[in-house]
Amino acid sequence: MTNHALRPVDALFTSGVRENPVPVYRALHAGGPVHRLNDEWVVVCGYAEADEVLRSPVFQVKDSAFRERTRPGWIAAHPSAAMIGDSVIRARAPHHERVRRLLSRPLTSRRVAGLREAALGHTRRLLDGLAERAAGGGPVDFVDGFAYPLPIALICELLGVPAGDRGWFRDRATDLSYVLEPAGRERDLSRADAAASGLMEYFAGLVGERRARPEQDLISSLVQVSDADAGAGADANADADGARLGERELVVNLVLMLAAGFETTASLLANGLGVLLDRPADRDRIARDPAAAAACVQEVLRHDPPAQVTDRWATEDTALGGMRIAEGTQVLVLLGAANRDPRRFSDPDVFDPGRPAGPSLSFGAGPHFCLGSALARMEAEVAFHELFARFPAMALAGTPSRTDRLALRGYASLPVTLG
Numbered sequence: 001m002t003n004h005a006l007r008p009v010d011a012l013f014t015s016g017v018r019e020n021p022v023p024v025y026r027a028l029h030a031g032g033p034v035h036r037l038n039d040e041w042v043v044v045c046g047y048a049e050a051d052e053v054l055r056s057p058v059f060q061v062k063d064s065a066f067r068e069r070t071r072p073g074w075i076a077a078h079p080s081a082a083m084i085g086d087s088v089i090r091a092r093a094p095h096h097e098r099v100r101r102l103l104s105r106p107l108t109s110r111r112v113a114g115l116r117e118a119a120l121g122h123t124r125r126l127l128d129g130l131a132e133r134a135a136g137g138g139p140v141d142f143v144d145g146f147a148y149p150l151p152i153a154l155i156c157e158l159l160g161v162p163a164g165d166r167g168w169f170r171d172r173a174t175d176l177s178y179v180l181e182p183a184g185r186e187r188d189l190s191r192a193d194a195a196a197s198g199l200m201e202y203f204a205g206l207v208g209e210r211r212a213r214p215e216q217d218l219i220s221s222l223v224q225v226s227d228a229d230a231g232a233g234a235d236a237n238a239d240a241d242g243a244r245l246g247e248r249e250l251v252v253n254l255v256l257m258l259a260a261g262f263e264t265t266a267s268l269l270a271n272g273l274g275v276l277l278d279r280p281a282d283r284d285r286i287a288r289d290p291a292a293a294a295a296c297v298q299e300v301l302r303h304d305p306p307a308q309v310t311d312r313w314a315t316e317d318t319a320l321g322g323m324r325i326a327e328g329t330q331v332l333v334l335l336g337a338a339n340r341d342p343r344r345f346s347d348p349d350v351f352d353p354g355r356p357a358g359p360s361l362s363f364g365a366g367p368h369f370c371l372g373s374a375l376a377r378m379e380a381e382v383a384f385h386e387l388f389a390r391f392p393a394m395a396l397a398g399t400p401s402r403t404d405r406l407a408l409r410g411y412a413s414l415p416v417t418l419g
């Protein structure tokens with residue numbers, strides 16, 4: 001990082017800005033769509049430019065080979081970086097297409113529609129739990145009592161994680177997510193490493209069990225298309241037979257699905273409630289009409305996206321938003337800023353579920369577009385409809401606290417009374 005502490009692009013990496021990055025996004029937009037951070041990095045805040053980076057083959061994800069080139073030894077020293085680096089989210093073509101195709105089967109819109117009943121059941125059970133805890137009229141924490149348990153229950157059900165083990169995951173997935181932070185701190189990285197090792201061991205055990213005794217779940221169906229003898233050390237990018245997963249590929253991607261599947265969705269639920277608590281008319285509409293929930297969820301995703309940032313690197317000399325970009329330059333893509341680009345969205349800071357539908361970049365774009373978007377949206381639509389139908393007078397009860405992260409931005413706590 002440079003010493004120009006007052007430049008908005010540097011301010012992105014300070015704690016206060018992670019708390020509320022919107023003023024910095026505004027300042028960045030005023031200065032143009034692409035900003036140079038230093039010799040190695042540029043930061044993109046413009047919608048069109050961010051979309052271009054995510055779709056263009058010139059800009060690639062940072063796989064383990066790239067990390068080894070830029071930070072020799074770093075991957076070997078950090079199991080969390082190795083795990084993410086070998087997963088689908090960091091895989092390059094053609095391996096990416098093979099792995100993505102296999103992982104996407106259970107997440108199609110049709111399959112997700114089949115999970116709606118399960119989402120409804122879990123939602124009602126969790127709302128009963130909230131009501132019990134709030135029986136005396138006191139506050140309950142929406143994050144602990146609902147936003148995390150709902151997506152954990154659903155993703156674990158989908159994957160086939162035994163119910164008794166589910167409580168164990170939340171802290172580990174949160175710890176793991178710090179590996180995605182742009183200005184990762186060593187202390188957080190150690191926690192991410194411990195979490196990655198624990199989760200890998202857990203899923204390797206579960207894969208072994210399902211190989212011996214298959215069940216009707218995602219792990220069992222992926223075990224069918226994986227090769228145990230590929231070995232835990234198999235290079236995720238070494239095999240291109242087009243249809244099978246190596247053992248390590250299977251395990252790293254199960255960990256990714258688990259972590260990607262609930263940290264983000266929990267933030268969607270909490271960020272959504274955070275904004276909707278101040279908007280009784282929207283809450284009322286959602287309570288009366290489940291279809292109104294869809295538009296609100298789309299707008300929550302644009303206005304306060306759980307994933308505020310991702311990154312890529314330039315594989316050749318190129319240009320972006322009028323700026324020359326040298327081969328090897330790393331590109332920080334500010335999804336949260338792109339969603340508030342005034343050139344793309346009118347009055348971008350206003351929360352308006354009625355704005356003309358148009359995609360935000362909250363689930364990314366291009367070849368790595370989120371595999372779980374249909375699942376996450378369905379969960380949030382069911383949850384908000386049930387929540388506001390049952391507790392129309394829900395209100396904020398105290399000061400909420402935000403998570404100190406930019407890559408995955410949500411709430412650490414959101415105290416509410418149910419009314």
Ligand code: HEM
Pocket residue numbers: 054088089090100103107155256257260261262264265268305306307310311361362363364365367368369370371372373375376
């Ligand atoms: C609100 C909830 C969610 C948000 C905001 C979100 C966001 C994202 C984003 C921005 C990306 C692209 C990252 C990039 O291009 O660098 C992504 C990829 C991905 N997401 Fe999600 N996600 C959510 C929910 C889920 C769920 C529920 C699952 C799994 C069930 C999931 C699984 C994945 C996977 C596997 C990828 C990698 C796809 C690939 O690389 O081909 N996500 N997600």
